[in-house]
Amino acid sequence: MFHGMCGAETFHQTAPSVSLCNMKAGVKVDGKKRVLLIGTGLIGGSIALAIRKETEAVVIGYDINNEQAEKAKQLSVIDKVATNFRKEAECAELIILASPVEETIKIMRELATYQLKENVLITDVGSTKRNIMNLANELWNGDITFIGGHPMAGSHKTGVESAKAHLLENAFYVLTPQPCTSYEKIEELKDLLKGTKANFLVLDAAEHDYIVGVVSHFPHIIASGLVTHVKKHANRNPFINILAAGGFRDITRIASSSPRMWKDIVLQNRDNLLDLLDDWIMEIRNMQSIIQTGNEHLIAGFFEEAKTYRDALPVRSKGAIPAYYDLYVDVIDQTGAIARITGLIAEQEIDITNLNIIEAREGLLGVLRVSFQTEADLSNARKILEQNGYKTY
Known part of the structure; x- marks a missing residue:
């Protein structure tokens, strides 16, 4: 998620006659591909982690909320925080627009005023594609490769602190290339995103x-x-x-x-x-x-x-709406009962996304609903709880 509003004035600088990027030293660091992530939230952060896990790349993060970008750096989601947006955009070989669609449109218009690298790939993560792709055609007309993207996964938590390299694993990741985009460019983007372990699907934007x-x-x-x-x-x-x-x-x-x-x-x-x-x-x-x-x-x-x-409908496939992985646990109304359950799960370093007491009456059996981010987390939590005598379903 992209934090805050960013009007054109946020990015605008007077355009020089040459690129701000040092073509000899500013493109790659130690031979690694240079990636600019715009929007350091849950989805952008998860994609960054997946790229860094599987690809030789340096990920530079930019967020209108600088505290979020700094937090992403502290959590090692990105390698560094962008201090000069324009320079980083002009040096990047991959630009990921991890922002809401309305903000993405503003950023695209600003990027079109920069001297981007000829071989740069630009993609976004928006859940609508037609307006984005129409604008990409209008701004670049095939001179710059823009491939729309929609990773169909998420979480019931938000923020970079919830980002996971495996968040998109087995999820559908739709790509919407421009009509003139070559097969090689599409495959190049898939390769850069291979760490997501997502199932890529190429569609027309309107479809x-x-x-x-x-x-x-x-x-x-x-x-x-x-x-x-x-x-x-x-x-x-x-x-x-x-x-x-x-x-x-x-x-x-x-x-x-x-x-x-x-x-x-x-x-x-x-x-x-x-x-x-x-x-x-x-x-x-x-x-x-x-x-x-x-x-x-x-x-x-x-x-x-x-x-x-x-x-x-497929049971284990991830679709367009994030799935809920809920485990129900019978508990007795006793002091510390919930703390013992969550403690057992925490000992296994399993993330809980939500807790909810479905029913609890004094002295009687209650039901605790524990929600997880993945089916694997749910399965592991169920195993440890049942080993400790809890009834789950």
Whole structure:
């Protein structure tokens, strides 16, 4: 995530007649490829860690929030903090724009005023691609290689302190090249990003936006709509809030995502989302008509069709919405019970992303839900807890 707003004045400097990069000494350090990471948050930081793990590269980080960049350096996510943005951009062989789409557009316009290296590769991590790619074509017209990117993974935590080299492992990583981009350039970017261990998928930008609109952006809108709908009824009956605290919170988890980020996404993918909302209105009317019939076979068929499709979806594949890896642990209402569970997990150096007490009544059995970042973390935690006598599921 890119921290803070960055208008054009943030980056603008008077353009000199020659590049600020020392072509003899400023391109590589000890023969290593020079990478500029713009935005030192969760995704950018995870990509940087993956690159440094598998590739001979020096990663220079820049963030409008300098404290975040310094934190990335302290955590060894990047090699150094950029002190001269323009110089680092003109020296870089790979530029990664790890910022929200609206900010990425501003940065691209500023980069277009710089004398970038002829062989530089520029990529981004935005979840919408059509506007980004249209702008890349307008700014560089193939003179500079811009390959859009969308790593379809994330975490329920934010910030560089949550970055992991394996965050994108087995996730789909969509690349959207310009029409004139060569196969060799696409393969070069894949090679630079090989440390992510992601599954690369090359798509047209418009196709990408339609697909993620269906499986990610639209569900986020519906989840937020469900929450708003329940809130309206909760104002009429206080028991609704109480009863919505369990399963309803689970099925609407994604509604807790960043409002600012989703505002940008909706504006960038507005046409697709409006079409999908029209389809959804028709689907709602269809469900309404099925229920109105009172026909038990039609009603059962509606639920059966949905269940069949949902159950056939890949179980272990990462999709466009980050998965939740939850472990449920039975606990007795005793002092220190939760601390003992989290202590056992911490001893194995397993990261916990969230804790939630599902049910706990005095003196009776309660359920603790422990959320993890990966399935491997969940499996390892379950093993150690069961070895210590805890019942998990």
